[in-house]
Amino acid sequence: MMGQNSGNQNRLFYSFNLEEHVPKNHLLRGIDQFLDLSDLRAYLAPFYSHTGRPSVDPELMIRMLIVGYCFGIRSERRLCEEVHLNLAYRWFCRLGLEDQVPDHSTFSKNRHGRFRESEAFRHVFESVLERCIGERLVGGEGFAIDASVVKADAARASGIPGKSIDELALGPEQATRAVREYLEGLDGEGRAEALRKNISVTDPAAEWTCAPGGPAFFAYSTNYLVDVRAGVIVDVEATSAHRIKEVEATRTMIDRVEERFGMKPVHLIGDTAYGTAATLGWLVEDKQIEPHIPVWTGADQREEGLIPNSDFTWNEKADEYRCPQGHALRKRRRRFKKLHTHITKANTIIYRASAIDCARCPMKSRCCPSTPMRKIARSVYEAAREVARRLATTPGYRRSRKNRKKVEMLFAHLKRIIKLDRLRLRGPTGARDEFLLAAIAQNLRRMALRLAPPPPYFQFTPA
Numbered sequence: 210m211m212g213q214n215s216g217n218q219n220r221l222f223y224s225f226n227l228e229e230h231v232p233k234n235h236l237l238r239g240i241d242q243f244l245d246l247s248d249l250r251a252y253l254a255p256f257y258s259h260t261g262r263p264s265v266d267p268e269l270m271i272r273m274l275i276v277g278y279c280f281g282i283r284s285e286r287r288l289c290e291e292v293h294l295n296l297a298y299r300w301f302c303r304l305g306l307e308d309q310v311p312d313h314s315t316f317s318k319n320r321h322g323r324f325r326e327s328e329a330f331r332h333v334f335e336s337v338l339e340r341c342i343g344e345r346l347v348g349g350e351g352f353a354i355d356a357s358v359v360k361a362d363a364a365r366a367s368g369i370p371g372k373s374i375d376e377l378a379l380g381p382e383q384a385t386r387a388v389r390e391y392l393e394g395l396d397g398e399g400r401a402e403a404l405r406k407n408i409s410v411t412d413p414a415a416e417w418t419c420a421p422g423g424p425a426f427f428a429y430s431t432n433y434l435v436d437v438r439a440g441v442i443v444d445v446e447a448t449s450a451h452r453i454k455e456v457e458a459t460r461t462m463i464d465r466v467e468e469r470f471g472m473k474p475v476h477l478i479g480d481t482a483y484g485t486a487a488t489l490g491w492l493v494e495d496k497q498i499e500p501h502i503p504v505w506t507g508a509d510q511r512e513e514g515l516i517p518n519s520d521f522t523w524n525e526k527a528d529e530y531r532c533p534q535g536h537a538l539r540k541r542r543r544r545f546k547k548l549h550t551h552i553t554k555a556n557t558i559i560y561r562a563s564a565i566d567c568a569r570c571p572m573k574s575r576c577c578p579s580t581p582m583r584k585i586a587r588s589v590y591e592a593a594r595e596v597a598r599r600l601a602t603t604p605g606y607r608r609s610r611k612n613r614k615k616v617e618m619l620f621a622h623l624k625r626i627i628k629l630d631r632l633r634l635r636g637p638t639g640a641r642d643e644f645l646l647a648a649i650a651q652n653l654r655r656m657a658l659r660l661a662p663p664p665p666y667f668q669f670t671p672a
Contacts, residue, residue: 225306230296237301239657240279243340246271252332256323265311270319271333272302273311278650281628286313321386325638330645334445335469337652341441342470344660348438351501352463352474353613354483356430356448356455357620360631361415361640363427368417371405387412387636412635416450429632429640432458433619433648434466437478437612440619441655443470445648447641452482459483460491463498476501476600478609487556489597490590500597501609516576518585529560530585532576536566538585557586623647 231238246268253267276298277288292298293310304310324330341347391413407417407425415427428450434443444462448454459479467473476499477483477492484505492498521538522531530538538560540551551558562583567573577583588594600606624630629647632640 227296227300227306231300232297235297236279236654236657237276237297239661240275240653241301242661243337243344243656244272244275244653245336245340246333248336249329249333253323253327253329256327265315265319267319267329269302269304270311270316271329273298274316274646275650275653276301278627278629278646279654281626283628283633285316289313320634320642325642330642330649334645334649334652337649338441338443338470341439341652341656344656346439346441346656346659347436347443347472349436349472350475351437351478351609351612352443352476353435353437353478353609353616354432354459354462355435355480355613355616355620356432356458357623358418358420358428358430358450359624359629359640359644361409361412361427361429362632362635363409363412363415365424365426367409367411368407368427369410371408385411385635387414387639390414390636390638414449414637418450429637430455431620431623431640431644431647432462433616434459434462435616435619437609437615439655439659440615442619442648442652443472445644447637447644449637456483456485456488459488463496474498476605476609478502478613480613481505484597486588486590486594489593493593493596494590499600500593501600501606502597503601504594504597514575515578516572521585523587530587532562532570532583534566534570534572536562536570538562538583552589553586555586556589558589560585560587619651622651627651 249268249271257264273288273292276282276292277285282288282291289310289312292302292304299306299308338347388410405417407427409415409417409427412427415429417425418428419425430448430450432446432448432455434445435441436443444466446458446462448458459477463473463477473496479500479502481503482505484500484502486505489500489502489504492500516533520533523529524531527537528540532538540558540560541549542561542563553559562577564582567577567582570576627647627650629643632643634640634643
């Protein structure tokens with residue numbers, strides 16, 4: 210017999226348990242198992258007044274933001290609607306059926322105020338990382354570094370040439386928050402803004418960049434430092450989409466992880482962009498970290514058909530190079546009364562052959578056809594570069610090349626699952642907040658999927 214729903218929704222009292230209506234295999238159950246915000250109120254207490262009306266619970270706001278980033282809900286207005294309707298979201302946020310969901314404007318007010326002043330998102334990120342370390346997901350032996358470009362909330366049409374930045378003349382009283390933040394940070398950048406090709410008047414700190422084969426756009430870079438044991442993010446840093454800034458972020462993150470968690474990797478994995486002489490020197494000489502990084506040889510490249518620098522033999526004891534014909538290349542040919550270091554502004558030492566030797570050499574047309582003598586610029590960090598070249602021949606280096614893919618997988622997850630392919634907040638602090646929250650969500654998802662016990666899908670009864 211066909212049944213029919215009574216459609217009776219006029220009951221006055223219901224017996225309802227929210228816990229029973231959240232599936233046992235729901236992702237939020239696993240995340241809730243590893244998320245501990247018990248110390249958040251004590252951490253934020255100095256930033257709240259001791260008088261006045263009670264505020265919205267900061268733990269509630271953090272839990273709602275985590276829900277948004279875990280499930281790709283980019284709009285805070287829509288996030289409030291989803292938490293209002295979804296029983297699993299209410300359960301995770303510790304809200305009952307009749308509890309009021311905060312207004313979306315509450316997030317903006319707290320983000321631009323006490324959350325940024327207290328670095329609350331950094332505090333939550335580090336507490337989640339501590340849990341990852343406690344669960345043995347972080348080995349601390351090998352770290353991988355990489356950066357990914359994320360579009361800024363700035364239209365292409367909002368750009369002006371860098372040389373026109375003075376004509377804009379935005380005063381602090383009429384500028385937006387992102388512009389004021391940019392103006393305050395100009396002194397620390399150390400770069401003439403007039404040299405920039407394009408500057409957005411909406412978000413001036415965003416860098417004008419482009420991906421291969423695509424149009425240019427304004428963007429920021431999210432820099433990940435990842436432990437290769439389980440792919441856990443141990444630090445994240447927001448920078449402008451500029452290669453120099455991305456490489457500088459490596460030092461910031463490694464120093465911060467060592468200071469706050471006492472961890473320093475045995476080896477660091479990265480691509481060629483991180484293989485500059487200065488970076489390799491810092492890793493090998495200052496931090497005693499093995500660089501599993503290809504050496505940047507852009508300055509050593511020569512035209513096809515000419516003898517490369519690698520064909521010249523270095524003699525450490527004599528402090529000279531020897532060319533294939535056996536002639537010496539030295540940094541000085543006469544004695545000076547005052548001792549000179551011969552170090553250039555590029556942190557190199559120029560070794561020159563004798564013009565007489567080069568003029569008589571039968572290989573001059575293939576060695577230095579347009580100059581009277583052959584010159585080699587040797588980096589002051591050449592010893593560290595040699596260490597990186599030697600490590601590139603080891604089996605551990607080949608394993609590191611495979612482990613580097615774990616960073617790329619996190620970036621793919623960031624843009625495809627979390628849907629952070631374009632920023633919603635403006636300014637460097639806005640980018641930092643979004644990247645930190647995304648890293649929190651990725652680490653929590655990692656723990657939930659790897660460590661949470663699976664629910665009992667099948668129950669067998671004895672015969």
